Amino acid sequence: MAGPFKIAGTVEAWCGRCKLMLHHTIETLEGNVPGRVHCNTCKSQHAYKPYLPGESPRDVKRRERDGERGPRTAQPGKAKASHYDELMRGRDSSLAQPYSPKARFAAGDVVRHPTFGVGVATALKDATKIEILFPDGPRVLIHGR
Ligand SMILES: [Zn+2]
Incomplete structure (x- = not known):
């Protein structure tokens, strides 16, 4: 854990403009943690962000805690589900093409399957097989017949 922090002190923080972890100068303190800081590299002023984007302090704490306990237990089901959510983000499921073995699909197509959703x-496996990621995991289906 970094600190203690003091005004005009230097702290390593995420700079959203430089997109790097860089040294920042502390301008205000909120309790024991920096409030506003400015980037020593681009001089932009912003709220203190000690972690990379997408990584919350809670994630870091959880990782540290798990690290003490030993290797993190793999949760393949969860990983798949979140990967699915990631893939579906920005895609319109109402535009899904109905699955048929006769249809031909390309990587990135949204497909509606009567059973799998x-x-x-x-990924294209070969001319007649395509891998499709469904909410419960990936499946290889026939296409282009
Ligand atoms: Zn910067």
Whole structure:
């Protein structure tokens, strides 16, 4: 843990403009943590952000805690589900093409399957097989017959 912090002190923080972890000068303190800081590199002033974007202090704490306990237990189901959410983000499931073995799909296509639900084609296996990621995991289906 970094600190103690003091005004005009230097702290390593995320600079959203430089997109790097860089040294910042502390301008205000909120309790024991820096409030506003400015980037020593681009001089932009912003709120103190000690972590990379997408990484919250809670994530870091959880990782540190798990690190003390030993290697993190893999949760393949969860990983797949979040990967699915990531793939579906920005895609319109109402535009999904109905799955048929006769249809031809390309990686990135949104496909609606009567049993598996809406999935995203992730990889062409060969001319007649395509891997599609559904909410419950990836499946290889026939296409282009
Ligand atoms: Zn900067």
